[in-house]
Amino acid sequence: MPEDCIYIARSSAIAARALAGEMMVMNSADSTFFTLNEVATAIFQAADGHTPLREIVRDRICEQFDVDSEQAQADAEQFVAELSSHGILLVSNQPLAPEAPR
């Protein structure tokens, strides 16, 4: 999948809340529980299904956290892969409709 085309959306099965700048995320399907650091929280919050990951990294990460873009992109992809393997983020090369609990 070419990197430019990665779209991410939050799953409808999750619960999430910020606690002192860090996001707590729990997947109700298997009760996996994560806390995300500030950078990961920024990606998670921007996961609207229609902004490409590369754009999220450029606008939300590189600018705000002053990090190198290649490194940030690689870290973001690893983070996205991990959260998607736990069913917390949905990943596609097509824009995704954000899932709301039905």
Add this chain to the structure above:
Amino acid sequence: MSLMSEVGQKAFNLGVPLAVHMDVTYRCNERCVHCYLDHDDHGEMTTAEIKDALDQLAEAGVFFLSFSGGEVFLRRDFFEIVEYARRLLFNVKIKTNAVMIHEKEARRIRELAVDTIQISVYSHRPEVHDAITKLPHSFERTIKAIRFLHEQGVRVTIANVLMTVNSSDHSGVQELAAELGVQYTLDPTITPMMDGDTSVLSLRIPGEELTEVFHNPALVGSQEEFCAPPKPPSEEDLEGYSCSAGHSFCYISPYGDVFPCVQFPLPTGNIRQQKFLDIWNLSPELKKVRSIQAKDLTVCSSCSHVSSCTRCPGLAYMEGSMRGPSTADCEKSFYRTGVPTANMLQQGLSKPRTLSGNPAPLIQIRPIAVPA
């Protein structure tokens, strides 16, 4: 420390209300003999009021939200409330007797990604369960609902409240939970009514029988660990606080009253009159609850059990002082370890005095007719 306890500790230290228990109604379709609630509707919050409260709770940082009652499904808008809560990304747990859950409701619960459904089952014997709930066929309906939920992949926990009439049924209920493929949890504590009426306490299982419960590895895990004699309290223990009530947890009644815990009826404010965060941050009562360290406790600070005791400040409050001992927990500490508690020693007792002041084993006050 697990990530979850780390987060819990962080919320506790920061004074963030991480978890809230909200009763949406006190009405119920069962009439359980041990129930502490007045089932009349004295003006429950409307759908709009509850949604507004949920907005405020999300803003305050609440993550874990338990809906309970009464029977939650007696509110026609209950699914609307759960859906709203899930849109606000709360982790939602529901406590119910499940008799109104059929296939359709079970599917809806799964679609809404509810974390866990806790369902009360009193016995594996239908006649005993129904005699406790006083609703004919409730056992059958509850078990059917558990099957529907399990089929949908919803996480279910059977909560088994033990009291005199069903004190020997825990292993049967455990087996039933295993057969249904769901979790089991035991609760040997019957609590007084919110208005302080302690008459239901006579349904509590007698202390002597608690010894059996606490020494049963199937119920408490490692008996050696669970029943170990208490370690002398450290400096750190004495500077510690009791539970999360009022620190990172609170209870909201169907009428909007905010309390430190469902078992701690100290009024702190009402969300119909004040913003939730104003109550949480400014209530003098909550500040008082938060200020109490183990060393400030009147009897418990000198008790050898203080570091391991489950002392409930809410029960202590109902006994007269939130800084005092809670007799129910003294009983548990004593029957768990065999070591006398400071409360007993102070009163010169060789075994804990029951709340009714009656040292004899507790007997049930409201007779339950269990068909033979």
